[in-house]
Structure formats: structure tokens, C-alpha cells
Amino acid sequence: MSNVNENALEPRTWFENKILLGMTGKEYVRSLLTPINMLAAFAVACAVFMFVWRFGWGLAATTNLDQNTPWGIWIGFDMMTGIVLAAGGFTIGATVELFGLKDYAPIERPAILTGFLGYLMSIAGLIADLGRPWNMVFVMGSNGTASVLFEVAWCVMCYSSVLFLEFTVPMFEWLGWSRIHRVAKKLLLALTVLSVMFSTMHQSALGSLFLMAPGKLHPLWYTPYIFILFFTTAVIAGISMVIVESGLSHKIFHAQFEGQHVDADALTVGLGKAGAIATFAYFFLKVQTVTDNHAWGYLKTGWGAWWLVEVLGFVLLPSILYAYGARNRRARIVRIGGVFGVLGIALNRLNVSVIAYNWNIPNHYVPRWSEFVLSFGLVGLGVVLFRFIVNRMPILHPDPAYPQEH
């Protein structure tokens, strides 16, 4: 195995890495006045506004939920999709720490940070959706062990904590707390094992939630094995998100990569290889679902057409793009495949939890505009936090004061 990521970076002063990025307060505030930051501020304002509105006026005022549709896009997108797109944390963590593919070490920290922030935003969306969020604590001691949601709640709680602990490694480097950093770093192996364990359980359990809704979820999507599909899609989403996100990061934060000899294209191609295998396997699982349910007849209906859009356009197509890009070492193709992969997993989660749910009810739920505002705000908030952190902490580049000892 070659180990190319350890090359020394030009030394930076600690001050440069602190909150104001080496500027005076005035300069810093002035530096914030960019169009991108205006958009970010708008997104955060949207999230805050929605929280005030939601908790001041209730769910009826802010959502289109009704007695037939208890779960809208705050569960379907913020929770179901948010969490699956944050799956890069455990997939890349396992790749680097457990499977020993150290080439991928440079993207481990951004993947874990994205995972951590993704979970935080999902939990924020969940709190907005819950009618009585103050009673959440009862899950811990409720003994509601026959509930899939009990499993989801516990695992999300535990995994969010694991992601935070993993994130403390770069955080302690940034703070310069070397002694506790050493402890955190040593824990990383155990934490990675736990992250795979908790992720396996709750990513699949998110799918199991719908096992209780045969008849409500369209037969093309309902399957007793939905938990296996959900776990598979979590792995695909993890890989796809890391491909997309590392591509974007290299474009946006290219300054941070200066002096590092990270062959981003080679890593992307490698991820594309893994993505091709996982996505192709998932394609066959999807076909198997239809066979297993004897649901071929539904393919002739409008729902069947929609299912084909999902499975051909956003499962088969990305798997082909991944395979082609990986074989011909075309990182660009792999990145395009990544975009389709991410969209495909998001589409699948929305199909299961919102679009194909309650398929046979005449008045189908359509989200209210205000529901989109919260989701937009939370995504924006996540991006703001990501930028804030990577601009300060050693996420995209190693800290020269802390050599990687692998």
C-alpha cells in the first residue's frame, strides 16, 4: 500500500487557525459580506424563522400533514434522507480505519464531519416534526422494545455521540489539547467499530419502520426485506456523497489542499469502483423485490413508470457511470455518477416515506411551502457549519503539529 498523504504542509501559525482566521474583528466582519454568505445567512434565518413559527403556531399552521399523512417531508427528507446522506461517516471510517485503505485517509475527516452535521440537522428536523419533543427523554427508559422506532432512537442517539467523539480528534488538534487528543485518537478504532454497528442497525431500521404499513406503501416499494435495501442504500449514499462532496470541496476549498499530494482523481476512481459494485447489487435487489412481491403487473401503471424512473435513471444509470468511469479512470464520469447516486437515494427515501406512501388514498399529501423552507434552512445551516469548521480545523488538510502515525 502506498501512503502518499503524509507530506508536510507549510507551517501555519495557530492564530491563523482560530476563530477569525487571522483577521481583526473589523476585517473579519467585512470579509463576511460576500454573496455566498448572504445566501447562507438567508438560509439560517429561514431555519430560525420556521422554528419560531412551528413552535408558536403549531403543526397545522406550518405543515400540510393530516390524519392520513402523519409523516411529511420533515421526516421523509430531513430525517430519512438527511441521515442516509450522512452515511459517509461510517463507510469511509471503516474503509480507512478497519479495512486499512489508508489512501482514503484524507477524506475520512470531511466524511465524518459531514456525517456529524448531517445527523445534527436531521435531529433538528425531527424536533420540529415531533408534537411533544420534550417527551423525547422517555424513549430511553420506556422499555418500548417491540418498536422499531425504539431501535432507531437509541442507535441515532448512540451514533451521533460516536460521530461527535470521532470529530473531537481534529477539534482537539485545533484547540491544541494534545493529551486528550492522544486519547481520542486511540479510541478511534473502537469508535469506528461502534459506528459501523450502530449505522447498520439504524440505517436498516429506518426502512423497517415501514414494515408496519403494508397496503399503505405501494407494493413496488414495500418488501419484508426493506431493511436490507435501506442498509444497502446507506452504503451507496455514503460512497456517492463522499464522491460528490470531495469533488465540491476540492473546488471550493482548493486553497486548503495546497502542498498536499492527494490524487483526488485516483481516490474518486477508486470510490467509483466500490460504488459500481454496491449500486449494481442494489439494482438487482430492487428487481428481486418486484419478483418477490409478484408486483410485475404494477409496472404497467403510472406508479410502475415512476418506479422505472427511480430504478433505471437513478440506480442503473449511476452504476453504469461508476463502472465506466472507474474502468476508464475518468474521475469526471464517476463524479457525475455520484450526483445521480445521491439524487437516486434521496428519491428512494422520498418515494418510500412520502410519494408512494398512501398511494391509494385520493387526497395525496403535497408539502406546504413552509415545510420546504425549514428543510432548505437546515441544509443551509449544515453548509454554514461545515464551512465554518473546515476553514478553521484540520479537516481537509492534516495539522502539521500532529503527524499521522499510521
Next chain:
Amino acid sequence: MKLSRRNFLKVAGATSSAALVAPALARGAESHEEHIGAIVGADESSVLVDTTLCVGCRACEAACSEKNQLPAPPVGDKVLDKKRETGPTALTVVNRFDVDETGKELQQQPEGDATKRAQRFAKTQCMHCVAPGCASACPNRALDKKPNGPVTYDASRCMGCRYCMVACPFGVPKYEYEALAPRVVKCTFCADRQAQGLKPACTSVCPTGALTFGRRADMVAEARKRVYGNPDKYVQHIYGEHEAGGTNWLYISDVPFEKLAMKADVIDKPYPDLVKGALGVPPFVMTLWPPLLMGFYVFSNRRAANNAKHDAAHGDSEGHHE
């Protein structure tokens, strides 16, 4: 770096404590597996609804609203012109169904029979499943199944996730979307009245005998007697005997149940069983993943060490700083 004993113990310790929780989780999934004997939930309290006897007087609605301090139901038969649903302010609703359009609904009735009725009435409320999906779905045990039959709700434990609404095949739990501290609202089978030895409010006021309250085994027996004793009159099915693994509200009818808007896509299996397989997975994950993953770790380290040795032997130093 090898897998040191300390590293191994660290991982083993962290994960084996989780594995200890696993059997507890698995046991929870089986807790409803108690139906032995011929009739599921034989000793639970139950109501037999004979829709052939219901005249749509809606006394049950009024009694229910009064008992639960809800707004009184609308007066007059005009409300029957529209199909209504139960909701946060109405835990039971009687609907009228016109059944004479095709002439086929009334079984075995001679053409032009003067006794032929053109309308049927059916009361809806929580079915109080013997193994309720909603209660098993609730992670907080806010919805709870009482041993004598009722499925009750405790708002002080509810976090408002509304998974019960997803899990109920009958679409029963309703939500107070307008409220700032919303509750799940549904019929509770007058669990408090039953605890005092009283019948549920609705059954105590029915003037026609359409609602019979009693032990589930007795109600099933009575339903069978009526249905199979009068095959010309009744549809040969007791709705609720097997639906969702058995419910404590049993319906018999002389018209097909779909004509009474009874849900036809409810499967004959206790709904908690649907997640049993999936809930059995965590124990395996908790016990299998850690050793498997650590195996991968040891393997990858060995491979890296061997590669380094191999490279050193060949004087190839490029890019291998351990």
C-alpha cells in the same frame, strides 16, 4: 501496528456491553406471542357489532362524546348524507351506506322483497386489536395494551412521533394538529369505566342490541352462531375475528364488508409480527460485527506490514512512511 491486547479489550468491552442489551430487545419482539387456545384473546373484553340491527340512531356517538367530554355530535339525520371519519373531537362515528345500487349486495334476498332495506349503518372506532400495531410501534409506551383488552393512551409519555398512525391498519389514531401540545386521540374502550365494572359508554346506550359487550370468546361464539346459523342472511365472515391477528371489536353483516367501508387490505396477521424479523437483526449485528470488523483490521494491518517488509527488501522507499 498490531492489534494489541489493550486495543482488543477496548473494542470487546465497548461492544459486548451492547450485546448484552440485545436479548432484551429480541424478547420485546415476542411479547405478544401469547395467543394460545382456539380463540385469540379469549378473556379480553370485546364488542360484537351486528350491523343488521343498527338503525343509525347515533345514541352511541352521543354517549361517547358525553363520557369523553367532547363536543356533542351534530343533531339530525342530515349528517348521515356525508361519510364522516373519527377525529380529535369524535371517537366514534356512525355512517350510512346505500347498498341497493347493484342489487347484489343483499345476499339471497328475493327480488322485490318488501323487507329489503336500502341502507346499512356501521359504527367506527378503535378496533382494539388483541396484538395492537400502534402499541408495539410506540417507542415510549404511551400507547399501551391493557390485559383485559383496551388499548389506552397516555399523553404525558407521548413524544408525538405519530408512528402509531403509520402502524395502524385501520387508520384509527388521530392527531390534534391544531394544538401546541398535540395528543393522539382515539377510542380507549372506556378503560376507566371497564375498570369499575361498567360497560363502555356506547354499548350501554344502544337501543337495538346492535352492540353486545362481553368476553371475546363469547362474542366470537355468538357471532358464529348468528352468521353460520343464518347463512341466508349473513355474509359468512366475522370481521375482526382474524383481521390484524384478531380485534376486540367484531363485526357481522348481511352485505359485503367493503360496502360498509371496512378496510379490505388488513392482513390476517398480528401487525407486531411484521417487524419481528427485522427486530431480530440487532443481536446478530451486535455480536457479529465487532469480531468480523476486527478481523478485517488485523488482516489489513498484516498486509500493510508485509508490504512494507517486501518494499524494504527491494529498496523501494517511495511513499511508505509508517
